[in-house]
Amino acid sequence: MDPFQTPLTYLKGAGQTRAEVLKxxxxxxxxxxxxxxxxxxxxxRTKFYKVKDINPDLPYVQVLARVISKQIVGEKHTKRLVVQTRDDTGTLELVWFKGINWIDKTIVPGTVYIVFGKAGSFNGQAQMAHPEMEIYSPANMQRQGNATLQPVYNSTEKLKQFQLDSKGIQKLTATLLGLHAKDIKENLPLYIIQHFKLLGRADAYRNIHFPADANLLNEALHRLKFEELFLLQLKLLRNKMLHTQKFKGNIFGTVGHYFNDFYHHKLPFQLTTPQKRVLKEIRQDTQRGVQMNRLLQGDVGSGKTVVALMAMLIAVDNGFQTCIMAPTEILASQHYQTISTLVGDGFIEVALLTGSTKQKDRRVLHQKLESGEMKILIGTHALIEDKVQFKNLGFVIIDEQHRFGVEQRARLWRKNVVPPHILVMTATPIPRTLAMTLYGDLDVSVIDELPAGRKPIQTLHFFDNQRLRVFGFMKKEIALGRQIYIVYPLIKESEKLDLKNLEEGIEIISREFPLPEYKISIVHGKLKPADKEFEMQRFIKGQTQIMVATTVIEVGVNVPNASVMIIENAERFGLSQLHQLRGRVGRGAEQSYCILMSSHKLSHDGKIRLNTMVKTNNGFEISEIDLQLRGPGNLDGTQQSGVLDLKVANLATDQELLFKARKTVEQIFTKDPQLALPENQVLHHAFETKNAGLSWDKIS
Structure with a gap:
């Protein structure tokens, strides 16, 4: 048995109670x-400070100082032990409020001590409360346990009750390594270790917990980060390869009437170069006889929907039915409206199926699907209901995949005997490193260019005290016949967060833009679907000039006449969400604007977010900065994936290492797809047993 699968109960110093609380x-x-x-x-603990150099802004510091005097002062609640120490630059006062009598007995005046703790200041005097003390011995300096980098571990208040603070966990880890470091098996081939000059695996674990010096700590981190990213890419690329071998796909051998007629007579604009490239990639995928699994990334307004439609028309030309599944009724309706407008009347029937579809309409729809008459269906989760049966489903588009569970997606795939080709679309630009981990088993296409004629949205940042200027600008835009969004982060006032809220905002806007000259739509998540749709439609039809809303309009609302997006408390939104909201405007021929309103109190990250929005419209550039600020686990939809259970690697800072790991895995599978060569047996063993890699269970 692998010793590392042993329950913690059996580790000396742990025991049943401590093991249970750690679990x-x-x-x-x-x-x-x-x-x-x-x-x-x-x-x-390798560095010593002089007393004159320490200040409260420093982390824990270490000082060599001689004890000059000590005394117990105060009574009862104010009782404390005060010890004066000196080095050749100044005086450091040490103070204890607990364990006073015992500490007083152990401290010897005239003796030089290694003093370690968090520096503070009291009445202009350098001070440390409850420091660690150890008698200084020059002869034993190298062997004294403090002359190293000391590890600090996450703990909890509950664990501290069982003496399992950072030091308690440190002791257990030291015991474990002392007993079993020799059992840590190598899980990378020797040629990779040599090529990348990696530390041995056992040495890496020793030095990440108890580094002999800073260089060895860096080597240990480098080794374990590479291992983690390498094993993850190995898993993803092997899954991709197995998927290709396992799932056959229908061959779309012809480009026929529907595609050609649409392309030559109905397409209202020239395709961009990236749109043409993506269509070519889809065309090649659907001719190989293997199920396509492709991710299509494209910024807001980049033209993903028209690419999706043209790909579906190729499927229809080859006798297959197609569908688009979107996460919300708003987004599904948006796709339906866009595609219906593009194809026009009498060209090809397009249907919409959502939870709001009436029963009599559903019956007709079900019949047309089962007979094969209905070729293009757009909908929400309603598409995966058992009653929805296709005659020959050949092409499936899933929009914003991260909002659907794995089982929901799989139920859609099972609607056909031969699995349909899959195109996953997202309007959230994903940093390259994240795409390679979240979607590492998919082929990736990118539309990174906006259609011709689109004017870049101008983004401006105003503070709350500049609101009158913003109102004046809004009135000018409305006078030109334009419409305006105003987005608030909350519906009702929150005691915890000092945010502009929707209700207060409506009052202010109503006073500044009174009836009958101005009309306002109000949309938020608490409205009934029918009321929400009514308000949306009033704005879409131009019956109201201002829409006051919460982030319910983040996706799926397309009003070309809306030219201004005002985001209240913009500092409270994530970069990705700000970018999505900005994408609601700039959809017509007129110049559009995004106005970010904030208070003067901005955090460091808040300033970076707002400055980034003002500086660039490039969604991929924004996503990279978002990754740096928030980390991968917090980006939209990634936390639930389970893929990003990375212990040491960081996708925001370890990009280069990830690219090296990915490239190395690709080279291995090109040369040895079955991992059958002797030098790759250690990797094959990892797949077969899951025992060769301590991290393997975490990514399987």
Whole structure:
């Protein structure tokens, strides 16, 4: 048995009670879990400060100082031990409020100590509360346990009750490594270790927990990051290869009447170069006899829907039915309206199926699907209901895939004997590193150019005290016949967050833009669907000039006449959400504007977000900055994926390492797709047993 799968109960110093609380608090249940509970920072015990150089802004510091005097002062609640120490640059006062009598007995005046703690200041005097103290011995300096980088581990208040603070976890980890470091098996081929000059695996684990020095810590981190990213890419690319072998796909051998007629007579604009490239990639995929699995990334307004439609028309030309599944009724209706407008009357029937579709309409729809008469269906989760049966479903488009569960997507695939080709679309630009991990088993297409004639949206940042200028600008735009969105983060006032809220906003806007000259639509998530649709339609038809809304309009609303997007408390929104909201305007021929309103109190990240929005309209550039600010686990939809259970690697900072790992895996599978060569047996073993890699269970 692999010793690292042993329950933590059997580790000396853990026992039943501590093991149970570690499992409950930190999900540490086995030796492996403890070994992979890495320090989140290190305290540098190799450096000594002079008293004159320490200040409250520094982290924990270490000082060599001689004890000059000590005394217990105060009574009862104010009782404390005060010790004065000095070095050749100044005086440092040490103070204890607990354990006073015992500490007083151990401290010897005239002796030089290594003093370690968090520096503070009291009445202009450098001070440390409850420091660690150790008698200084020059002869034993290299062997004293403090002259290293000390690991600091995440713990909880509950764990501290069981002496499992950072130091308690450190002791358990030291025990584990002392007993089982020799059992840590290598899980990378020797030629990879040599090529990338990687530290051995056992040495990497020793030095990530107890680094001998800063260089070895960096080598350990480098090794374990590479291993983590390499194994993840190995898993994803192997899945992709197995998928290709397992799932055959229908061959779309011809481009016929529907595609050609649409392209030559109905397409209202020239396709961009990226749109043509993506269509070519889809065309090639659907001729190979293997199920297509492709991700289509494109910024807001880049023309993904027309590419999706033209791909569906190729499927129809080859005798197949097609569908688009969107996560919300608003988005499904938007696709339906866009595609219906593009194809026009009498060309090809397009239907919409959502939870709001009436029963009598559903019956007709079901019959047309089963007979094969209905070729293009657009809908929500309603598409995966058992009653919805296709005669020959050959092409499926899933919009904003991360909003659907795996089982929901699979139910759609099972609507046909031969799995349909799959195109996943997202309007959220995904950083390259994230795409390679979240969607590493898909082929990726990118539309990175807006259609000709689109004017870039001008983005401006105003503070709350400049609101009158914004009102004046709004009135000018309305006088020109344009419409305006105003988006608020909350519906009702929150005691916790000082945010402009929708209700207060409506009052202010109503006073500034009174009836009958101005008309306002109000849309938020608490409205009934019918009321929401009524308000949306009033705005879409131009019956109202201003839409006051929450982020319910983030996706799926397309009003070419709307030229201004005003986002209140913009500092409270993530970059991705700000970019999505901005994409609601700029859909017509007129110049459009996005106005970001904020208070003067801006955090460091808040300033970066707003400055980024003002500086660039490039969604991919924005997504990279978003990744740096928020980390991969918080980006839209990725937390639920389970793929990003990365313990040491960071997609925001380890891009180069990820690209190296991916390239290496691709080269291995090109040369040895079955991992049958002797030098790759260690990788094959990892797949077969899951025992060769401590991290393997985490990514399977």
């Amino acid at each position: 409950k608090e930190l999900a540490i249940a086995t030796f492996e879990d403890l070994l992979r509970h890495f320090p989140f920072r290190y305290i540098d």
